[in-house]
Amino acid sequence: MKLKSWLNRFLPRPKASLQQLACLVLLTHLGWCWSAAPGATDFPKGPVKMIIPFPPGGPTDTLGRLIGQKLQEIWGQVVIIDYKAGAGTVIGVDYVAKSAPDGYTLGMINSAFVVNPSFQKSLPYDSIKDIAPITLVANLQLAMVARPDAPFNTLPELIAYAKKNPTSLSYGTPGTGSTTHLGTELLKRSANFEIVHIPFKGSAQAHAELLGTRIDVVVDPFLSVMPYVKAGRMKVIATMGDKKLPHTDYPLVQEHVPGFNVNALLGFIAPKGTPSQVVQKIQADIAKVMAMPELVKRSDDFAMEIVASKPEAFEQFIAGEIRKWARVIAEAKIQPE
16 A cells, blocks of 8 residues: 555646546636736726816815815825816716726716706717716705795795785796706696796896895705805795705705605716726715715705715616606606707
8 A cells, every 4th residue: 555655646647638627727717817807996096087067166066076085085096176067967977978987987967967868859878878876975955945025934825825826926946957947846736836937047146036026936955045044035935855954944845745855966977887896986985985074064064965875776766866857847848948
């Protein structure tokens, strides 16, 4: 036995079968591919571009730049803010949709993204097929406000006044097709009353017209009207979301119209085809940013509800919002100006 064992150390072993060799080559190749495949653990390795499809200076831009700054600290890589405003965010979203799907181009979006498929006559991208949702960062509360001397203080009083005085009330928004416009049209149909829409080119003009007594109501993000409310120059009739504003007790529309819930969304997208593990890492890092005390405080200041949803949840949310606003636009026969 000892001699046989000693000889086996020096004698050649039987050759492997072709099938065994093929399996060995395949396993070796798969192992190499697995180790060489790009992962999310080392993302990013270079600068990341954040596309903001709005002009500089607004609250969305302020929040986007702050998130970019915090991501830069987490990643140790430069986050470049690139403004591509115009066409109701279409220019910026189109740039993202046509960028390389590698995670190095992100886009910030608002509610125009889910309205445009039904509102715009044509889009240079497909809002579902060309986009990879990353996260719904936050919901921005919308408020219905009036002058202090308005003959109504609550939503039921406004509705009763509108029914007694058909087509006598008017409301202003930052423009046709805005969430404030569509949300109010949805409210009109849900509560069965009439109020005439007056679109303006931005919030500032709508505010001026309300204060100048030329319109009766403004519907706008609460952040935009907050200075006037605090100064006593406007009063809040109701807010449109499903949660009350932080540190306030303003009534919700849904207290009188069950199930009503309209917010302005803020989120992030990437080009379709961006690796799932990279999308998941970006979402996780944005969630970390939104949990930072500075961002939590800023969310209160901006009357925002932080969400930081997972990509799968954001994808479902986008699809639902596109369907919802398509119905409102069709029923109200809303056309671009």
